[in-house]
Amino acid sequence: MDDLNPADPAGGDGATPRPRLEDVAARVGLSTASVSLVLRNAAGPSERTRRRVLRAAADLGYRPDRTASALASRRSRLLGVVVDIHSPFHAELVEHLHGAAEEVGYALVLSALTRTRAEGTAVETLLAFRCEALILLGSVSPAPVLAALGRQAPVISVGSRTAEADLDVVRTADDDGVGQIVDHLAGLGHRSIAYVEGGVGVIATDRSRGYRDAMRRHGLDEHIRVLHGDRTEAAGERAGRQLLGGGDLPTAVVAYNDQCAIGLLTALRRAGVEVPGAVSVVGYDDDALSRLACFDLTTVSQNAEEQARQAVAAAMERLERGRTEPREIVLAPTLVVRGTTALAR
Structure with missing residues (x-):
């Protein structure tokens, strides 16, 4: 049976009991087993029966109890995703992950990384929810930690490679992407x-x-200049102020990601420096902010939709087909030229 959840008892406030599978079955005059087949989209019932059951479920406001179903089947059909809530690119990945998971009958549970919540804590939450596989977005955990995690559940690392842990990796060739920018x-x-x-x-x-x-490939060794930064707009602003206070500005600056690049743009424009007239600026990720007309940022696309599709496919190969050997899928990044780059001054 698909749903073992009893009706919620009406409390002293007169709350309406939650519709049960039995209520849907009674409405259409079928067995609970037949109704369960329809709601699980399983083979057997006719199209006419499916329409009747789905209409009755909608009329009653019935929703399957995923927890009860998981306990009955010993399967949660949940994929856990660790996501940095400050990353627009991660938000885009999650959107595509949802679609890819739904296509194969799975749902996502998200666990957030914040400035005070580490990856380990986020992962433990997902395991507590009985997620069958874990998808880590841009993981920074060391290989031994990932290897230990991979012994508890299938792990798919999106964006970050690792050669020392037996887990699946879906990423773009980051070094090639930055190389395309410099080219x-x-x-x-x-x-x-x-x-x-x-x-x-x-x-x-x-x-x-x-x-x-x-830079070395283009014979620009003596022009190599690396400024400290991180993934945030604040880091980009700090780097911009450092460049502005350091004498001659470079003619171009490449930022680690789009967020950092947007912070850099902010610092330069506040100082009256024309972009791209005086300084060209390039980011990385092609997130939603980079496409806004106010930024129009030249950047590198990582093909978020394809990464999400490949990540879910890797999880399915582990869970449904029993694959045990690790796989690495490396996608080619694509330079996206917009309005923040121009001929050198």
């Missing part, structure tokens, strides 16, 4: 190209390496 800027005649790095973590390391390698 673009060098093609516009820029030589003095600075980079605002992203702090700690594998993603930040890969992007920094991509910047350095591309």
Whole structure:
């Protein structure tokens, strides 16, 4: 049976009992087993029966009790997602993850990273909800921690590579993405190209390496300049103020991500520096903010929709097909040229 949840008792305030599976069955004159097949979208009932059951469920306001169903089937059909609530790119990934999960009959449980809530805490919450697999967005946990986690549940790391843990990875080639940015800027005649790095973590390391390698490839070793930063707008503003107070401005600046780039744009424009007339600025991620006309930011797309689809597919291969060997899927990033880059001054 799909739903073992009894009606909620009416309390002293006269609350209406919650509709049960039995109520839907009585409305249409069918067994609870037949109604359960329809609500689980299982094979068997005719199309006419399906329409009758779904109409009755809607009229009664019936909603299946996922917890009761999970206890009965020993399956939660939940995918846990660790998400940084400050990241517009993560928000876009989550939107696509929802769609991909629903297509295969799973739902998402989100657990947030905040400035005071670490990844370990977020993961423990998902495990407590009996999530069958975990999707970590931009994980910064060390390989031994991820390896231990992978022994508790299938883990799919989105965005961040790891070679030391037997888990699945879905990412774009971050070093290549930053390399495309430097190629673009060098093609516009820029030589003095600075980079605002992203702090700690594998993603930040890969992007920094991509910047350095591309600068050397263009013979710009002596112009390599890396400023401390992180994933936030505040870091971009700090880097902008540092550049403004340091004498000659570079002709172009590459930021770790779009949020950092937007902070950099803010600092430059407040100081009256024209972008891209005096300084070209490039971000990374192609998040929703970068597409706004007020920013019109040149950036790199990571194809969030495809990453989400591949992440859910990897989870399904683990859960439904029993795959045990780890896989790494590396997608090609794409440069998106907008209005913040132009010929070097």
